[in-house]
Amino acid sequence: MSGRRFVRFALGCVFLASCSSRGANSLELHVPKVVEAEVGKETSISCNFVIPENSSYAYVKWFYMEKSERKEILSKTQDGVDLKESDMKDRVGISDEFALSISKVAPRDARTYWCQVGAGSAGFAEKQAELRVSKTPETSVTVVSDGIGASKDDLSQIATCTSQNGYPTPSITWYKDQHPLYPNGTDPSENIDFVIDGPGKELKEGDQVTLRCKADGYPEPDYTIFKVEDQLLNAPGGELTLEHVKKEDSGTYYCRVFDFESMYELEANVTLSVNYIDVPTITPEHHEALKEGEDLELACDAKGSKPLEFKWKKKGKVVSRGKKLSLFNVTHETLGNYSCVVTMPEVAGLVHSKHVFVNVYSKPSLTGEMHQEYVRVNELISLSCIAVAVPKATILWSAPNGTSGHSHRNGHVNSTLQIRVTPELLKSGINCTAQNNLGLAEHHFSLQKRPDPTPPSTRIDKEARESKGVIIVAVVVGILVIAVLGAVLYFLHKKGKLPCGRSGKQEITRPEAHKDEIVVEVKSDKLPEEAGLLQGANGEKKSAGDQGEKYIDLRN
Numbered sequence: 427m428s429g430r431r432f433v434r435f436a437l438g439c440v441f442l443a444s445c446s447s448r449g450a451n452s453l454e455l456h457v458p459k460v461v462e463a464e465v466g467k468e469t470s471i472s473c474n475f476v477i478p479e480n481s482s483y484a485y486v487k488w489f490y491m492e493k494s495e496r497k498e499i500l501s502k503t504q505d506g507v508d509l510k511e512s513d514m515k516d517r518v519g520i521s522d523e524f525a526l527s528i529s530k531v532a533p534r535d536a537r538t539y540w541c542q543v544g545a546g547s548a549g550f551a552e553k554q555a556e557l558r559v560s561k562t563p564e565t566s567v568t569v570v571s572d573g574i575g576a577s578k579d580d581l582s583q584i585a586t587c588t589s590q591n592g593y594p595t596p597s598i599t600w601y602k603d604q605h606p607l608y609p610n611g612t613d614p615s616e617n618i619d620f621v622i623d624g625p626g627k628e629l630k631e632g633d634q635v636t637l638r639c640k641a642d643g644y645p646e647p648d649y650t651i652f653k654v655e656d657q658l659l660n661a662p663g664g665e666l667t668l669e670h671v672k673k674e675d676s677g678t679y680y681c682r683v684f685d686f687e688s689m690y691e692l693e694a695n696v697t698l699s700v701n702y703i704d705v706p707t708i709t710p711e712h713h714e715a716l717k718e719g720e721d722l723e724l725a726c727d728a729k730g731s732k733p734l735e736f737k738w739k740k741k742g743k744v745v746s747r748g749k750k751l752s753l754f755n756v757t758h759e760t761l762g763n764y765s766c767v768v769t770m771p772e773v774a775g776l777v778h779s780k781h782v783f784v785n786v787y788s789k790p791s792l793t794g795e796m797h798q799e800y801v802r803v804n805e806l807i808s809l810s811c812i813a814v815a816v817p818k819a820t821i822l823w824s825a826p827n828g829t830s831g832h833s834h835r836n837g838h839v840n841s842t843l844q845i846r847v848t849p850e851l852l853k854s855g856i857n858c859t860a861q862n863n864l865g866l867a868e869h870h871f872s873l874q875k876r877p878d879p880t881p882p883s884t885r886i887d888k889e890a891r892e893s894k895g896v897i898i899v900a901v902v903v904g905i906l907v908i909a910v911l912g913a914v915l916y917f918l919h920k921k922g923k924l925p926c927g928r929s930g931k932q933e934i935t936r937p938e939a940h941k942d943e944i945v946v947e948v949k950s951d952k953l954p955e956e957a958g959l960l961q962g963a964n965g966e967k968k969s970a971g972d973q974g975e976k977y978i979d980l981r982n
């Protein structure tokens with residue numbers, strides 16, 4: 427073997443990245459970069475090579491690195507295998523394919539191994555492999571035996587997880603359901619919940635709606651709620667409240683959570699649909715006043731998010747269902763305010779309306795309002811006359827001295843007269859007249875004089891008051907008599923002048939106030955005094971003192 431050639435080849439290896447990646451004439455070598463092995467099991471590290479034509483291998487050697495020093499494990503030549511002295515000597519071998527085999531793998535076997543192939547005139551090549559050794563840890567979980575207190579602030583130990591004989595040193599992760607728990611209770615957000623919280627399933631304009639976003643991470647992550655990508659909405663804590671939603675608020679809302687620890691981004695979306703009814707339109711919007719006997723057709727329309735229902739109302743009463751209102755052969759009674767009321771049957775509480783005043787040429791119809799029932803001479807009274815007519819009526823009063831004010835809406839005139847009552851007015855009453863070019867109407871107010879200052883009702887009052895007085899006096903006298911009688915009887919009893927018969931004692935000496943007490947105390951079955959009285963009634967002769975002692979005994 428030429429020493430010179432050997433050196434040249436070694437220099438070549440310095441300048442080229444790999445000695446094996448040479449041309450067709452060079453030695454090609456393949457060794458796995460990393461080999462995983464488990465403690466106690468067997469493993470092997472392969473070493474495959476291709477030798478140029480007309481050459482054959484001279485030797486294959488396996489080494490391991492120990493403190494940056496290469497130590498030969500074995501070598502194989504055409505003559506056989508030569509096991510070198512090493513701490514692996516009795517556990518190693520080489521296969522026909524030159525793979526190094528190691529049995530009963532130990533943790534210390536985790537190191538770098540080299541395969542070197544010598545091929546005579548083709549030179550030699552070598553490559554390294556890293557052996558990694560691991561051992562599945564033996565894991566056991568011990569649950570705290572004396573129960574777990576559920577307290578919000580205190581941390582309590584739930585269980586202990588022990589891992590033994592793992593190699594390399596294992597890490598322990600607790601899972602709650604599918605989710606890993608992190609030290610100090612942090613857990614990155616993995617799920618995000620984004621919901622619409624409103625008064626019902628169907629939302630309508632004016633409702634208060636809250637969009638709630640919640641991720642399951644701890645501590646709570648920051649939430650971003652937006653509708654269109656760059657239009658961020660102020661949503662502290664993941665909550666966005668819309669006080670009075672409008673149809674413009676409808677759309678898709680997004681909630682985004684970014685967990686800086688896990689670099690995890692989560693996004694959820696909800697679609698908000700706000701039901702609405704646009705302000706209805708009535709056609710024709712304006713019309714000429716109708717003559718009696720003519721017809722009028724009105725149509726109402728509105729846009730809404732869901733099917734709509736139309737009604738026509740006059741003075742709160744439904745006069746027609748549907749979009750159309752047809753008025754045939756109108757009279758002055760047709761005249762008035764008609765409302766088109768639009769509702770959405772699927773969404774309760776959503777309603778919109780619009781009104782139109784239907785003008786019908788008519789002579790006035792008149793109603794009178796008297797603001798007091800009885801009047802007195804010199805009193806200031808007020809009366810109103812309300813006329814409905816097209817064209818608008820003028821109202822005249824038969825007593826022009828009073829002041830009168832007018833107020834009118836479409837077709838209506840309300841004229842109010844304030845006047846001081848004279849004896850003449852009491853007699854004649856007051857007339858009001860409403861008039862337009864189609865006719866007139868008159869209303870007569872008769873004034874009723876207020877009755878006498880001492881009407882019969884007052885006398886009844888007086889009688890009632892008097893009888894009440896009599897009852898009070900009688901009660902007071904009765905109480906006094908009982909008190910005096912009681913005092914006399916007590917006095918006589920003290921002096922011993924009254925024989926103390928069983929029934930007598932019971933009936934007479936019991937003061938009035940005690941009667942009530944007895945009723946109450948019998949129920950509770952406790953008071954000695956009452957017990958004494960009952961026993962007395964049963965004929966037992968026990969003194970009041972005995973009972974008192976018993977009472978104390980009971981207390982003790």
Ligand SMILES: *[C@@H]1O[C@H](CO)[C@@H](O)[C@H](O)[C@H]1NC(C)=O
Pocket residue numbers: 479480
């Ligand atoms: C290999 O050897 C054969 C005969 O032994 C010879 O004919 C051939 O040319 C050789 N090839 C090379 C590349 O040296």
Ligand SMILES: *[C@@H]1O[C@H](CO)[C@@H](O)[C@H](O)[C@H]1NC(C)=O
Pocket residue numbers: 609610
């Ligand atoms: C966990 O809490 C302890 C004590 O409160 C603290 O020292 C430690 O830094 C915390 N670890 C993490 C990962 O937050």
Ligand SMILES: *[C@@H]1O[C@H](CO)[C@@H](O)[C@H](O)[C@H]1NC(C)=O
Pocket residue numbers: 678694695
């Ligand atoms: C909303 O989220 C769902 C899944 O959560 C997704 O399939 C859908 O594309 C999202 N819609 C929009 C408009 O982003």
Ligand SMILES: *[C@@H]1O[C@H](CO)[C@@H](O)[C@H](O)[C@H]1NC(C)=O
Pocket residue numbers: 719755757
């Ligand atoms: C219209 O009403 C008036 C009175 O109410 C009645 O006399 C007349 O016949 C009605 N005309 C038609 C066409 O119905």
Ligand SMILES: *[C@@H]1O[C@H](CO)[C@@H](O)[C@H](O)[C@H]1NC(C)=O
Pocket residue numbers: 825826827848851
């Ligand atoms: C109206 O006032 C005049 C004088 O001011 C008086 O003569 C007349 O009696 C009054 N009429 C009524 C109804 O009060």
Ligand SMILES: *[C@@H]1O[C@H](CO)[C@@H](O)[C@H](O)[C@H]1NC(C)=O
Pocket residue numbers: 763764765781783835836
């Ligand atoms: C008609 O009715 C509406 C509401 O129903 C009311 O606001 C309006 O003042 C009424 N108009 C007249 C002229 O009575």
Ligand SMILES: *[C@@H]1O[C@H](CO)[C@@H](O)[C@H](O)[C@H]1NC(C)=O
Pocket residue numbers: 795810812833840841842
């Ligand atoms: C007419 O006007 C008076 C005074 O303003 C008022 O008290 C009364 O209620 C009105 N009547 C009607 C029907 O509007």
Ligand SMILES: *[C@@H]1O[C@H](CO)[C@@H](O)[C@H](O)[C@H]1NC(C)=O
Pocket residue numbers: 824854855856857868870
């Ligand atoms: C009021 O009208 C009636 C007829 O409707 C008439 O007899 C009376 O004299 C009138 N009274 C006054 C004060 O004008």
